Amino acid sequence: xxxxKQSPQSLIVQKGGISIINCAYENTAFDYFPWYQQFPxxxxxxxxxxxxxxxxxxxxxxxxxxxxxxKQFSLHIMDSxxxxxxxxxxxxxxxxxxxxxxTGTRLKVLA
Amino acid sequence: xxxxxQSPRHEVTEMGQEVTLRCKLISGHNSLFWYRxxxxxxxxxxxxxxxNVPIDDSGxxxxxxxxxxxxxxxxxxxxxxxxxxxxxxxxxxxSPRYTGELFFGEGSxxxxx
Numbered sequence: 562x563x564x565x566k567q568s569p570q571s572l573i574v575q576k577g578g579i580s581i582i583n584c585a586y587e588n589t590a591f592d593y594f595p596w597y598q599q600f601p602x603x604x605x606x607x608x609x610x611x612x613x614x615x616x617x618x619x620x621x622x623x624x625x626x627x628x629x630x631x632k633q634f635s636l637h638i639m640d641s642x643x644x645x646x647x648x649x650x651x652x653x654x655x656x657x658x659x660x661x662x663x664t665g666t667r668l669k670v671l672a
Numbered sequence: 673x674x675x676x677x678q679s680p681r682h683e684v685t686e687m688g689q690e691v692t693l694r695c696k697l698i699s700g701h702n703s704l705f706w707y708r709x710x711x712x713x714x715x716x717x718x719x720x721x722x723x724n725v726p727i728d729d730s731g732x733x734x735x736x737x738x739x740x741x742x743x744x745x746x747x748x749x750x751x752x753x754x755x756x757x758x759x760x761x762x763x764x765x766x767s768p769r770y771t772g773e774l775f776f777g778e779g780s781x782x783x784x785x
Binding site: 595597602603604605606607610650658659660662663664665 | 676703705714715717720722727728763765767773774775776777778779
């Protein structure tokens with residue numbers, strides 16, 4: 562019930578393309594779904610987050626789509642750039658300090 | 673603000689040696705987390721402090737691991753004795769509140785030979 566399944570494990574996208582990363586969860590008590598971005602040699606940093614009362618949240622080129630009934634959410638990166646090359650982690654939490662992180666997706670955007 | 677500061681950034685040690693990792697929180701943050709990151713297990717929560725008090729240490733692998741928060745701005749994670757399977761990147765993160773955004777440091781990469 563505490564698992565978060567993230568896919569794909571790695572992703573290669575051409576510059577200007579759309580990157581899509583998916584996460585699925587089991588615990589219906591989760592109520593906060595952040596995405597963290599991690600560059601090599603750095604710590605993860607919050608990119609964008611959503612709560613289940615909305616189905617979509619957009620910040621610049623980054624969009625979270627949320628499907629409460631399917632217990633799935635995804636990160637869309639529009640007009641992907643080489644500078645977006647990083648590892649992306651989804652996470653879930655249910656109003657506590659315990660974040661359940663996905664296993665990560667290594668994104669490479671080709672110039 | 674300088675962000676969460678961790679030291680050392682890299683540590684190479686031999687099995688059996690004591691390792692101490694250090695973390696300075698962002699001023700005003702009252703929640704402190706230690707995470708371990710490996711390829712096999714991803715990001716694992718080791719221990720969580722709130723207002724300098726350890727709240728949840730269920731993720732600490734075994735008695736060889738200990739963590740302290742002697743004041744509101746500083747924490748240490750100690751491994752004694754260290755083993756090769758402890759090799760990982762250890763992250764410290766702070767948060768301004770119980771359920772707030774996590775602000776990670778740049779991590780301490782530990783290699784135990």
